[in-house]
Amino acid sequence: MITRKNLVHGIGLLIMAVLPLAAEAAGEPFLTTVASRVLIYALVAVSLDLILGFGAMVSFGHGAFFGIGAYVVGILTHHSYEATAIAFLPGDWTGTTAALIQWPMAMLVAGVFALIIGAMCLRTTGVYFIMITLAFAQMLYFFMTSLPTYGGQDGLNLWERSTLPFLDMYDDTQFYYVTCALLVAFMAFARRLVRSRFGMVLRGCKQNETRMAALGFPVYRYKLAAFVIAGMGAGLAGALAANHTEFVGPGLMHWTRSGEIMIMVILGGMGTIFGPVLGAATLLMMEETLSGFTEHWMVFLGPFLVFVVLFARRGLYGWLVGTEADDGG
Amino acid sequence: MKRISILTAAAAVGLLAATQAFAADPVKIGMITTLSGGGAGLGVDIRDGFQLALKQKGGKLGGVATELIVVDDARKVENAKQAATRMIKQDNVDVVTGIVWSNLAMAVVPSVTRAGKIYVSPNAGPSALAGKKCDKNYFNVAWQNDNLHEAMGQFVADKGFKNVYLLAPNYPAGKDALAGFKRFFKGNIAAEVYTKLGQVDYAAEIANLRAAKPDAVFFFLPGGMGVNFVKQYAQSGMTKEVPLYGPAFSFDEGILKAVGEAAVGTFNTSQYSHDLDNAANKAFAGAYMEAYGRKPSLYASQGYDAALLLDGAIAKVNGNVDDTDAFRAALKDADFNSVRGAFKFGPNQHPIQDIYVREVVKDGDAVTNKIVGKVFSDHGDAYAVDCKM
Amino acid sequence: MTLVLFLEQTLNGLQQGVMLFLMAAGLTLVFGIMHMINLAHGSLYMVGAYVAASVTLASGNFALGVLAAMAAAGITGMVVELIAFRRLYDRDHLDQVLATFGVILTFNEATKIIWGPQALFLSTPEILSSTLELIPGAPYPAYRLFIIAIGLIVGLGLRHLILNTRLGMLIRAGATHREMVGAMGVNIDRLFTIVFGIGAMLAGLAGAMAGPMLAIEVGMGEKILILTFVVIIIGGIGSVRGALVGAILVGLVDTYGRAFLPFILRSLMEPSAADSIGAAVSSVAIYLLMAMVLMWRPRGLFQAYGD
Known part of the structure; x- marks a missing residue:
């Protein structure tokens, strides 16, 4: 059925699919690299949307899981490159650059951290939850900043990108399509999830948690499971980000980074799955264009954000799609 | 492609010599630096210094029209990296420069040098890039990170202090700083204290420091942290009891304006000072003051010197920067009049230079640096031995 | 470690706590009454510091600088409240976080355009630039004692305002029964603007007081903002008493951690590891404190009025 929403989704997917070809044709191949970065941030924003938009869990520390995912790749590659054993693991494994091991591990480790942090944070609600997630992210930030083994504040260079069978991750177009495929897969998964019984309970909690508890759920x-899934999504995005920048550092975990991811979700439209992709693209492209125009670009970005919150509550997605936006992607 | 077409056209018409045809083709320089967010003051100084040199030379470096592309990295690694990729792949620049921070440099420089472009560092000098990971395409025109700390270690030892208290933020540059100091200071270390990065209040550290009764304090707290520490140190009446010593990063002209009289009587080490007595600096310091209304900091001098270094090398190859081997050799000669006086490159393409000690003094109403002596002559760095180029 | 040093560090912790209290009091009032998370509270602190520095420099009078800072921050706060923030009171916290994050970016960049990227200077007033030997053998900066005094005065003043004045009665009533206060014919919008103004003024005061001790630079607000949030979360959001207790607790834990943890660890392990680990742990000590308090009492130590 051709509805406004399907049209928006279709055009969006089409743009994502043909972007590298279009960039090549337009003589701006560099756009593909920029677009890969947008998709990586879209992935972490979509993962945040799962808990923010559907579970009303306002996590101000999502950057922590993003950073953890990146560090897993960074650390494994570091040991593989230097051929040294990983000191805090038993045995003498010297890491690996194989993406098929690195990326699931990034998700796993981020998921374990999300389980521990979430288990503690979810005992609180509202503003307390916002601030305690922030506190945990700050703790990780300071920990990585002062840990000399993996570069501390200076971070770690990724001397080699992750390796995939049959694919060359140094090729910008192939990198783009790998990122794109993972994003679309995660979005499809998220869409199924929020429409499942699990998702219904989660959204029920957003409406009225006491009632859901009274109903016996x-x-x-449920909330903890959602928090862990979101953390794993962010971990995967982090793994990709490490490859994209060929560098990992504690800056990925700083609270302003978590704030930016939140902005992407809100700007695009929360609780929509598709919206955060729009939000990530808009925010990054605005930063890109405005900073080329003036070094004082934040003086434009700041009021723009206030404006969006005040007058465009449903985000860009709601504005594009209209009233159909609210049915969970 | 453009260069070749001009050349062919010139040859066809037969009017112009090849070198002049080269000269018609602009040199492209990409500058990635921090202009917004925290620490923007340093990037602004570097850019202003570089642009001043470019302006003085009529928009030409080495007699060749020069296009400078400035990109703000907002002190974020991804932004810097993305800017570098764009400059390499899209803008096809000849030289990249500008990065302020070591962590950004570590992330960006290898990809620039690997792509066969020249990188000239106007500030950051992390030890890896001076040692094991040195590269023939990487030139540092400022210092290796440890240099100023090493000089202070020597100066404090020369002054006869026996028991020194050390203070730095808890991150790699902080640990390197104290290691650099200890490389030349062999006396007793009263304590080695690491503080939180971005710390605001130092009352607890100052109380501990007083209780430890050292002869002198060496501290490395760049930017706002240094301002906070020096002000609070002076308030607690300690400046007269236990003197403060540090690298120039905590005492540049911008910071002194913020610290005011609290810093008077402290000493710092620097490879540059606005009152250095040489012809190049006289021309620079005056013009900088006139153009921007402030005294040049060491960062501004480094930006200016980066432009002068390129100016000399581009002139030497007659603008033919595409002949990378010749261009590199020309850069390595460092044939320019540095505003800091004598300057040459060591085997790892990091500076061999003099390092001075400056005292913070009152000059009328203003507080400023005054050179009081030279600690090192022709000082290189400790990592050059690890560099296999 | 001596008793003198311990006492001196306690004084340092108290002083840091008092400074945080000046910030936390305003933030917690705004939250308690309007249910609004204001990340831009740190920006008002920055405005206070910048204005204090400029006015003191121009007039040569620190007291005048402090008054101007309070006025400027108060007015700025009320203007922002009128233009933007009052539309956010009924929104969820997420919208508030984002909009005020946008305000931070705007203020930071505007400050840089007006005053430039370099840090500003504000000297300690002559009369307070000496040290006093309150604890024998540990001369203490008079200026820090002055801050403790100001903090106590503000604390007592707020207590009087909330318990004994008509405005305080409305604040207490507004925190619990917002609609009822409106129905009784009180101009609730004006009440909110006034409360916001008071909070902003206190932030401006904190900024001005911090000026002689700190680098007056763009971004100084965010550094103290996060600490302030930790304080009000520990104290219980909306409670001024909680803000005071939380602030002192955070001040003491942070100071003791930095001052004594490396010493203690050194008796357990080799010095260089102790210095490093001590610094790492003490930099997250307050976050650990907050996490522990919330595990024990998920809504902080004190309840807001009638909450």
Whole structure:
């Protein structure tokens, strides 16, 4: 059925699919690299949207899981490159550059951290939840800043990108399509998830948590599961980000980074799955264009954000799609 | 392609010599630096210094029209990296420069040099790039990160202090700083204290420091941290009891304006000072003051010197920067009049230079640096031995 | 470690706590009454510091600088409240976080355009630039004692305002029964603007007081903002008493951690590891404190009025 929403989704996917070809044709091949970065941030924003938009869990520390995913790739590659054993693991494994091991590990480790942090944070609600997630992210930030083994504040260079069978991750176009495929897969998964029974409970908690608990749902466990899934999504995005920048550093975990990811979700439209992609693209492109125009670009970005919050509550997606936006992607 | 077409056209018409045809083709320089967010003052100084040199030379370096592309990295690694990729792949620049921070440099420089472009560092000099990971395409026109700390270690030892208290933020540059100091200071270390990065209040550290009764304090707290520490140190009446010593990063002209009289009587080491007595600096310091209304900091001098270094090398190859081997050799000669006086490159293409000690003094109403002596002559760095080029 | 040093560090912790209290009091009032998270509270602190520096420099009078800072921050706060923030009171916290994040970016960049990227200077007033030997053997900066005094005065003043004045009664009532206060014919919009102005003024005061001790630079607001949030979360959001207790607690834990942790660790391990680990742990000590308090009491130590 051709509805406004399907049209928007279709055009969006089409743009994502043909972008590298179009960039090549337009003589701006560099756009592909920029677009890969947008998709990586879109992935972390979509993962945040799962808990923010559907579970009303306002996590101000999502950057932590993004950073953890990146560090997993950074650390494994570092040991593989230097051929040294990983000191804090048993045995004498010297890491690997194989993406098929690195990326699932990034998701796993981010998921474990999300489980521990979430288990503690979810005991609180509202503003307390916002601030305690922020606190945990700050702790990780300071920990990585002062940990000399992996570069501390200076971060770690990724001397080699992750390796995939049959694919060359140094090729910009191939990198783009790998990122794109992972993003679309995660979005499809998220869409199924929010429409499943699990997602219904989650959204029920957003409406009225007490009622869901009274109905007999173990609310805490549902929310924790969602928090872990979101953390794993962010971990995967982090793994890609490490490859894209060929560098990992504690800056990925700083609270302003978590704030930016939140902005992407809100700007695009939360609780929509598709919206955060729009939000990531808009924010990054605005930064790109405005900073080329003046070094004082933040003086334009700041009021723009206030404006969006005040007058465009449903985000860009709601504005594009209209009233159909609210049915969970 | 453009260069070749001009050349062919010139040859066809037969009017112009090849070198002049080269000269018609602009040199492209990409500058990635921090202009917004925290620490923007340093990037602004570097850019202003570079642009001043370019302006003085009529928009030409080495007699060749020069196009300078300035990009703000907002002190974020990804932004810097993206800017570098664009400059390499799209803008096809000949030289990249500008990065302020070591962590950004570590992330960006290898990809620039690997792509066969020249990188000239106007500030950051991380030890890896001076040692094991040195590269023939990487030139540092400022210092290796440890240099100023090493000089202070020597100066404090020369002054006869026996028991020194050390203070730095808890991150790699902080640890390198204290290691650099200890490389030349062999006396007793009263304590080695690491503080939180971005710390605001130092009352607890100052109380501990007083209780430890050292002869002198060496501290490395760049930017706002240094301002906070020096002001609070003076308020607690300690400046007269236990003197403060540090690298120039905590005492550049911008910071002194913020610290005011609290810094008077402290000493710092620097490879540059606005009152250095040489012809190049006289021309620079005056013109900088006139153009921007402030005294040049060491960062501004480094930006200016980066432009002068390129100016000399481009002139030497007659603008033919595409002949990378010749261009590199010309850069390595460092045939320019540095505003800091004598300057040459060591085997790892990091400076061999003099390092001075400056005292913070009152000059009328203003507080400023005054050179009081020279600690090192022709000082290189400790990592050059690890560099296999 | 001596008793003198311990006492001196306690004084340092108290002083840091008082400084945080000046910030936290305003933030917690705004939250308690309007249910609004204001990340831009740190920007008002920055405005206070910049204005204090400029006015003191021009007039040569620190007291005048402080008054101007309070006025400027108060007015700025009320203007921003009128233009933007009052539309956010009924929104969820997420919208508030984002909009005020946008305000931070705007203020930071505007400050840089007006005053330039370099840090500004503000000297300690002559009369307070000496040290006093309150604890024998540990001369203490008079200026820091002055800050403690100001903090106590503000604390007592706020207590009087909230408990004994008509405005305070409205604030207490507004925190619990917002609609009812409106129905009783009180201009609730004006009440909110006034409360916001008071909070902003206190932030401006904190900024001005911090001026002689700190680098007056863009971004100084965010550094103290996060600490302030930790304080009000520990204290219980909306409670001024909680803000005071939380602030002192955070000040003491942070100071003790920095001052004594490396010493203690040195008796357990080799010095260089102790210095490094001590610094790492003490830099996250307050976050650990907050996490522990919230595990124990998920809504902070004190309840807001009638909450």
